[in-house]
Every structure is written in C-alpha cells, then in structure tokens.
Amino acid sequence: MISSQARLALYAQNAFDGPFAKMAYGVLRYSPNEVVAVIDAHLAGRNAAEFGPWRSAPIVASVDEARDLGADTLVLGIAPLGGVIPPDWYVDLDAGAAAGMDIVNGLHDKLATRYPDVDVWDIRTEPEDLLPGTGAARHLNNRRVLTVGTDMAVGKMTASLEIWRAIPEAKFVATGQIGMTITGAGIPLDAIRLDFAAGAVEREVMRYADAPVVLVEGQGSIVHPASTATLPLIRGTVPTHLVLCARAGQSHLRSVTDIGIPDLAQLAALYQTIAGAIGTYPTPTVAGVALNTVHLSDEDSRAACEAIEQATGFPIVDPVRHGAQRLADAILA
Numbered sequence: 001m002i003s004s005q006a007r008l009a010l011y012a013q014n015a016f017d018g019p020f021a022k023m024a025y026g027v028l029r030y031s032p033n034e035v036v037a038v039i040d041a042h043l044a045g046r047n048a049a050e051f052g053p054w055r056s057a058p059i060v061a062s063v064d065e066a067r068d069l070g071a072d073t074l075v076l077g078i079a080p081l082g083g084v085i086p087p088d089w090y091v092d093l094d095a096g097a098a099a100g101m102d103i104v105n106g107l108h109d110k111l112a113t114r115y116p117d118v119d120v121w122d123i124r125t126e127p128e129d130l131l132p133g134t135g136a137a138r139h140l141n142n143r144r145v146l147t148v149g150t151d152m153a154v155g156k157m158t159a160s161l162e163i164w165r166a167i168p169e170a171k172f173v174a175t176g177q178i179g180m181t182i183t184g185a186g187i188p189l190d191a192i193r194l195d196f197a198a199g200a201v202e203r204e205v206m207r208y209a210d211a212p213v214v215l216v217e218g219q220g221s222i223v224h225p226a227s228t229a230t231l232p233l234i235r236g237t238v239p240t241h242l243v244l245c246a247r248a249g250q251s252h253l254r255s256v257t258d259i260g261i262p263d264l265a266q267l268a269a270l271y272q273t274i275a276g277a278i279g280t281y282p283t284p285t286v287a288g289v290a291l292n293t294v295h296l297s298d299e300d301s302r303a304a305c306e307a308i309e310q311a312t313g314f315p316i317v318d319p320v321r322h323g324a325q326r327l328a329d330a331i332l333a
Helices: 022-030 063-068 087-098 156-166 177-184 194-207 230-235 265-277 297-313 324-333
Strands: 007-011 034-039 074-075 100-104 120-122 142-150 171-173 211-214 241-247 283-290
Touching: 007 022, 007 063, 007 087, 007 241, 022 034, 022 074, 022 156, 022 177, 034 063, 063 087, 074 087, 087 100, 142 156, 142 230, 142 324, 156 171, 156 177, 156 211, 156 241, 156 297, 171 194, 171 324, 177 230, 194 211, 230 265, 241 265, 241 324, 265 283, 265 297, 283 297, 283 324
Parallel strands: 007 034, 007 074, 074 100, 100 120, 142 211, 142 241, 171 211, 241 283
Antiparallel strands: none
C-alpha cells in the first residue's frame, strides 16, 4: 500500500483527458494522499480540476517537473482495457525510478523486477492461499451491497465509495486497482485465476462478517463479452442489495459498439435473477440506480435522473453530484 506520507504524481502522459484515465480521476477524488501534480505534456500548464469534480493539481509536462514540485511517488494513472503499460511510458518510468521515485502500478505488466532499487507496488498480483468459493456469505445477517453495471467504467467504484460516505459504519471491499490504491486493501479481482475468484471475494466479505453493511465494488457487466468478474462477485458476495450503475444516454457498450445496453429495469431484473439462481440464493433488492452524468449540465443531469426514475420506479441519483443518501436510505430501509 501507499505510505500515508507519500506525495503523488499521477502519470497520465497523453491520456488525462481520455477514456482510460479513471485511475488518475479516482485518486484525485478520493485518495487521502497529497497529489502534487498530474503528468501529461499535451495538457501542461492547465489544472486537473478543469476536467472533473476533484481536487486541484497542476498538470506538468515531465517527471522532472513533478519531482521539482516535491512528488516522490509515481502512480500510473490509467486503467485501459487489457491493462498493458504503453511502451512509450518506459522512458519516463526509467527516469522516475533512477531519481528514486517509488511506483504504484495498477496495470498487468509487473515492474518490481525492472526497478529493484525503489519501492514498487504491483497491485495486480494474485493474493496467496486462496480457496474456491463456498457461498459462505449467504449465512451472514448483515447487508451486503454489490454495485453492478451496464458496461465497464460507468462508475461502480465511485458509487460504492459515495455510499460508504453516506453509511460511515459500513465496510468497503475494493476489488480493483483503483479502489485498492485509494484504501490500501482489497483484491485485484482481474488478476485472480477464475477457479479462485469467487473464493477471493468471499474471503474479503467474510472479514467483515460483524459489520452491519458491506459495500463490494463491482467490476464489468453481465452483458459485456469481455467481462469475467461479474459472476464471481455475485457468488462471493451473495448480495442482499444491488445498485445498478449506468451512464446517462449510453445506448451501446463503449468498446463493442454493436452490442446494445438493455432497458435498465429489465437489466436490474436480470441481475436479480442471476443472483438468486431460481431460489438457490436469496434474491437481492435493487436499492436504486447510480447514474453517471458527468457529461451533462446540472439541469440535464436532474432531468435524466427524473426520467429514469419515472420509467423504472427505482431511486435514481448521480452520487457525485447529488450525494448517495437516497441509495443509502434504500439500503438501510
């Protein structure tokens, strides 16, 4: 995990305003660490706060500039499909390591052996001593909330963290590299062999057996052809509640554009059916929809939420813009 004293530079060269910079965005919004700078040469001179609802940080062109501002830790700031480090990044990573900067790597390529003289956290490393799942969470008496999605990268982690803010007594289970970077705990689910994926989720959920609410960060989507994480999350969590996460106005998958996104009420019902498995497990309650409206004006955001709420009957909020209290209330009801 990252030291609480680490001063971060988010490395997002030529990517900070693109579709895959969600690691940088998540750290800017939620990390307790100081963010000294964002590194992206084509946006140098601007400020990170111009691009979204998160803290201010200068955007600089190089690792050296971030070092001069006091950064001592490089965080690789993207999370693209496939999780591969762009080859042209290695020149700057080499320079950062040579200058003594620690590295936080949320991508699949491992860096610890390449940079043995600095501290490297290769987040996507399978934990030890995993076992297959047993469905043990079905015997717990607490509320277990899983965020599920219409697509990848629609805000499942963000919704989980915002609900956590609204339910302070809850425990949060990170299942991806961004949540783990922010909280310092959890599992990198997409780096775990499928035989042990449900068991890994189950082990994390069972750690919090005495917590009144456990919030499990979702991954992927049941309708996405590249997503292998959704079913292990459902079986490992045995959720009592689901929060469906969607992007306003999105009709097709972002990376497979000939696959449409189903009607939200029908998709929520599908998730319930899969989770319950025809009575094998308890059928979870749909607590509501977390709607990502970052691309809309405030007025259009509220209009989108109201329209979907009328169509589905679920509580609908953008948890970043409007807060997650309505979702929290539905979970605790």
